């Protein structure tokens with residue numbers, strides 16, 4: 366297959382981890398005989414510095430033309446003045462909107478080797494495999510906003526069509542998994558949630574009779590995610606609830622450095638794939654960022670936009686093998702067990718049987734490539 370992949374590395378650790386994801390895709394192309402062309406574009410702070418705009422027209426044109434876009438992260442202290450007219454995050458929001466990416470997919474699969482990195486008890490994590498589908502372009506984040514000296518209003522609005530299209534994405538994913546869908550809302554209080562629930566009740570039996578579904582209130586879902594995470598298969602929810610629940614769910618895995626995401630529109634082609642973490646200015650430039658989330662995002666790109674499932678699985682297996690063999694960047698090592706790049710014999714916490722140095726970004730990616 367020939368594919369054009371837009372690479373928007375962004376700021377901070379974005380370029381460091383994206384470079385490793387591109388190397389992994391290059392290796393996949395060689396091994397499976399594909400031709401991937403990578404074209405770089407400016408986004409976020411780097412784009413503001415170069416052009417004055419967080420999403421320059423050339424970057425948008427590239428992403429619109431590409432078969433898929435691989436993104437690093439945007440933002441950082443240099444551009445974080447709250448009074449600034451132009452901000453890196455605007456570039457990301459504009460890009461998602463312009464590409465019509467309404468469904469955000471975040472797989473949450475804790476790894477047995479890393480159970481001590483998660484704050485959740487190990488026995489609760491065994492067998493957990495959740496796909497959260499968050500609506501990305503509607504709801505209260507995009508509603509009209511007004512503010513006076515004494516009052517502020519954020520409007521929350523959803524149309525039937527907006528709900529249907531994201532529920533269809535989630536139900537289709539459930540069909541390829543354990544055929545269970547949990548629709549999360551706040552239908553006891555919110556009118557938008559009552560429309561959401563009614564839409565699910567009509568759509569699922571009519572179009573997905575083979576998928577079992579349930580409704581769950583968002584407060585209850587927040588609790589059950591920690592109490593019995595194994596019971597979830599696919600979760601679908603509106604924008605703000607999804608924003609909050611996905612950060613909560615990331616704690617099941619233990620580190621943001623392991624969590625990929627995909628943002629999809631009406632066509633599978635042209636999706637946007639990025640780690641869920643930000644630009645991590647505190648560690649940028651030191652070569653210690655965890656590249657696994659970026660590489661797993663590249664695997665999602667192969668699966669969802671290029672329909673290359675065996676290639677995606679090969680890349681995911683290579684990441685899991687690297688983790689199993691103990692190649693762990695600093696964020697995957699429990700505190701007190703090792704320090705980045707320098708394990709001091711005898712300095713480990715008493716509960717650590719085999720202290721070892723944290724892997725650098727390059728060493729972790731090399732371990733993945735070695736498994737391909």
Ligand code: NAD
Pocket residue numbers: 378382437438439440441442445454457621622639641642643644645646647648653654655656658694696
């Ligand atoms: P962050 O995700 O950048 O970092 C939070 C913590 O996690 C930091 O201690 C960081 O060192 C660590 N971390 C994150 N990714 C890591 C990785 N791959 N390997 C090892 N450690 C990692 O969030 P933040 O500090 O709140 O935000 C920093 C900047 O990133 C801000 O400007 C924010 O606006 C931006 N941001 C961007 C995105 C995006 O581009 N999608 C998302 C979130 C935050």
